[in-house]
Amino acid sequence: MKKHRTDQPRASSLDAIFRPRSVAVIGASRKRQTIGREILANLVEYGFNGPVYPVNPQADSIHSIRCYRTIADVPGLVDLAIVTVAKDQVLDVVAACGKKGVRGLIVITAGFKEVGKEGASLEAKLKAQLRATGMRMIGPNCMGIVNTEADVKLNATFAATAPVRGNVGFVSQSGALGEAILADAVETGLGVAMFVSMGNKTDVSGNDLLEYWEDNDDVQAILMYLESFGNPRRFTTIARRVTRKKPIVAVKAGRTAQGARAATSHTGSIVGLDVASDTLLEQCGVLRVSSMEEMFTLAQALANQPVPAGDRIAIVTNAGGPGILCTDALIGSGLTLAELSPKTRKALAKALPPEASTGNPVDMIASADASRYRAALELVTRDPGVDGIIAIFVSPIMIDAYEVAVAIAAASRGVKPVLSVFMGKRRSDEGVAELRSHRVPVYRFPENAAAAMAGLVRYRTLRDRPIGRTVRFPSDAARARKAIASARRAGRTMLSAREVGEVLAAYGFPLAPSRLCSSVAEAIAAAHELGYPVVLKAASDAIVHKSDLGGVKVDLRNGDEVAAAFKQIVSRLRSKDAKLLVQVQRMIGGGREVILGMTRDAQFGPVLMFGLGGIFVEVMKDVSVRIHPLTDVNARSMIERIKGFPLLAGARGEKPVDLPFLERSLLRLSQLVGDLEDELAELDINPLIVTGSARTSFVVDARIALIPRP
């Protein structure tokens, strides 16, 4: 009987794939250079700790191993089947695996959704088979996986290079890059715990792997090459949690694909054009890097060295030039050069020749040998004003590089990070091996070491940042939904000014008092009632940016001015909308204009924006962005991160605006967006005029666009 899985599979079920007791290679081939053959050879040569069964109806033995005609013929249990058969045989093979009781699959075969509609339907059938049997699958269209764990030793790839044992978990969405990644890992001395080429992610996703590795002590740093987030919401939740325990470094290819979509709001056009997913990734604690090279640079440090307690770095070098390059790179990435204590400097002066420099960088000059490295590193490492150390050694011919490496490795004791730039001449290779065996990363250039140190500091900041809490305010979702329903009934996706007011009022936003008027007499009466000065605005569903069309007249001080403004607006804009009304609004003085907005990111869902507002917002683009939902900490940092923050905090002796009110307003917006997420496409509050007090701060203009319904 078929059983359907309804709940999320438990991550530990991935053990069938990563820690199988036995493996079958279906589609193993006698021909060299074929995928099936290479995988079989890799499994055997890497020394898999269990039986390996080749399956091929045309062969009796492959690679000196007895071969079976079908998976059903394999005696005993098979945990993992690696499928390399032609794509039109995959469904039959997978069905046979299900019958056999196989629990995990790696489908290498390509030709599924990546090739179009027909492939996609084949893939859907494959997925249904998994559902029915409860088997888990990596792929299809992938290059396999590696688990270097000593009691597993599974190299289920057809890659030419096998990684060395280490503690990095590597996920690649691109199969082609996988080969290069494995080769580079060996080259740079980066040890790997597990490597996964994801392929089409039909079943096992990057998110599943994050969860699988979350509490796996073998994996101390997670590296991801991503092209897309399958389920970004789940990714953000998981990543937020995992990055508290271990770093995640991601190369994300491609920026958010939203810029192309026509936006009807400021938030839409600004966020779509300018914001890459790195802000969003950082919010979940993920370190985004822009190249594979940068990923390897960071990974070596993150996987092998402790995170520094602060950002004060000391450089110990035998050459001035590299020391200066390193200094510049450190400062360029926002770190500081540690100030060595007088005590350290005195001791250094004693240990080093008089020509040496005892400041930071500590330049020991070219004659420095292992004993001098040892003495200087010891002193610098002990200085309480130093959080991390970069040791540089460049190629004097007379010095034994291996001995220097031993001295540098001795400074790495797991409390403060030690990174090295190592370019010796004599016994250099042994030196590099010695450093790596003590988990001291070795870089070719000072800039790389500085970038790696910056990565360590960045991770520490992300890991230790307070998350904050989400806050709820009294609200009236039903009132907001009623306003939305009235727009839907009228067949509009743009809410009218009245409807926008209802939605915002339902979430406690203070709206500038106003009246909608259809005649001069009504407008003058409204102005008297509201109190001068007032503002007149064109109120029409057909007009988006009112001031662009001369539809806003501010600072009107008496009835005559109101009458004149009314006539001007109407004569200018009635042609655009025969049913045009005029809004009379109280003039809000003495504040700053800010924008609060929401748009949808194709990958991350609702995104919230804050910035300096008004009619120049799209020129200045001084905004910050966060993924919904916001915590109080997120809201505060959004406000503090914009360049114009001093204008809000009270620059040049001016009075500051009510910052807690702004923070609450962002949290109210986050709550509103959460409640009405199924309806909202874009929302702009622009401007909210914020003064020194919440009581005199008001929303004077806002716009809400709904998700179009078919």
Ligand code: ADP
């Ligand atoms: P739009 O964005 O459609 O051009 P707004 O209502 O935002 O129209 O008005 C444009 C600008 O006019 C605002 O950025 C603000 O500078 C000013 N303004 C509008 N209403 C008020 C008001 N009630 N009090 C003070 N200034 C206002």
Ligand code: MG
């Ligand atoms: Mg506006």
